[in-house]
Amino acid sequence: AQTVTQSQPEMSVQEAETVTLSCTYDTSESDYYLFWYKQPPSRQMILVIRQEAYKQQNATENRFSVNFQKAAKSFSLKISDSQLGDAAMYFCAYRDSNYQLIWGAGTKLIIKP
Amino acid sequence: DTAVSQTPKYLVTQMGNDKSIKCEQNLGHDTMYWYKQDSKKFLKIMFSYNNKELIINETVPNRFSPKSPDKAHLNLHINSLELGDSAVYFCASSPGTYRETQYFGPGTRLLVL
Numbered sequence: 279a280q281t282v283t284q285s286q287p288e289m290s291v292q293e294a295e296t297v298t299l300s301c302t303y304d305t306s307e308s309d310y311y312l313f314w315y316k317q318p319p320s321r322q323m324i325l326v327i328r329q330e331a332y333k334q335q336n337a338t339e340n341r342f343s344v345n346f347q348k349a350a351k352s353f354s355l356k357i358s359d360s361q362l363g364d365a366a367m368y369f370c371a372y373r374d375s376n377y378q379l380i381w382g383a384g385t386k387l388i389i390k391p
Numbered sequence: 392d393t394a395v396s397q398t399p400k401y402l403v404t405q406m407g408n409d410k411s412i413k414c415e416q417n418l419g420h421d422t423m424y425w426y427k428q429d430s431k432k433f434l435k436i437m438f439s440y441n442n443k444e445l446i447i448n449e450t451v452p453n454r455f456s457p458k459s460p461d462k463a464h465l466n467l468h469i470n471s472l473e474l475g476d477s478a479v480y481f482c483a484s485s486p487g488t489y490r491e492t493q494y495f496g497p498g499t500r501l502l503v504l
Contacts, residue, residue, distance in 0.1 A: 311492075313492065315495075317432075320497070321479060321497065321498040321500070322495065322497050322498065323481060323483070323495035323498075324495075325492055325493075325494070328492055367432055369434065378436055378439075378447060379434075379436065379493060381433070381434040381435075383431075383432070383433060384432045384433075
């Protein structure tokens, strides 16, 4: 069975600095999708970025980028120029061929002004 | 023009009651989902419908019954509510199946007293 592990329950970063959130997963599949979702205090789950496993190029969305290492089964999220509005829980998720999203336990990101 | 909406946002009720949570998406998506997020922020899939057909039915008590009157709506009915049902329930939708990104509703916070 697939699993997703986020080993950092909480991370903090100074505003305008860069922070990296880690995520590892375990799977025997070769074709899958990976996602980072953000959940601010409002509870809304917001898609941050997604990566297709068959693409070697790392996905990028403005200040958010991923470091996807397929062989190592690692999918970390880098946030550049951190802003106060980035403070949230961040969830890594794996989408398998059975329609399901497998979720990590989340990392709470604190932005220090 | 909310993409995925849920009603109500908050629901406080007594043990033993029956309640429903409604979800609607105006994105034209074929697949809809219900997730439960517990107090530890762990997200767990409950059900998924594709074009009104049940495709994921995880191990949840049969007090929980999803209903999809059409592909834009997926309601969740809960009978005989228990204290352990207290959680945040998220509805989500995606254009198709496993390759597609899921878009989440704002969540419904259920508190059973």
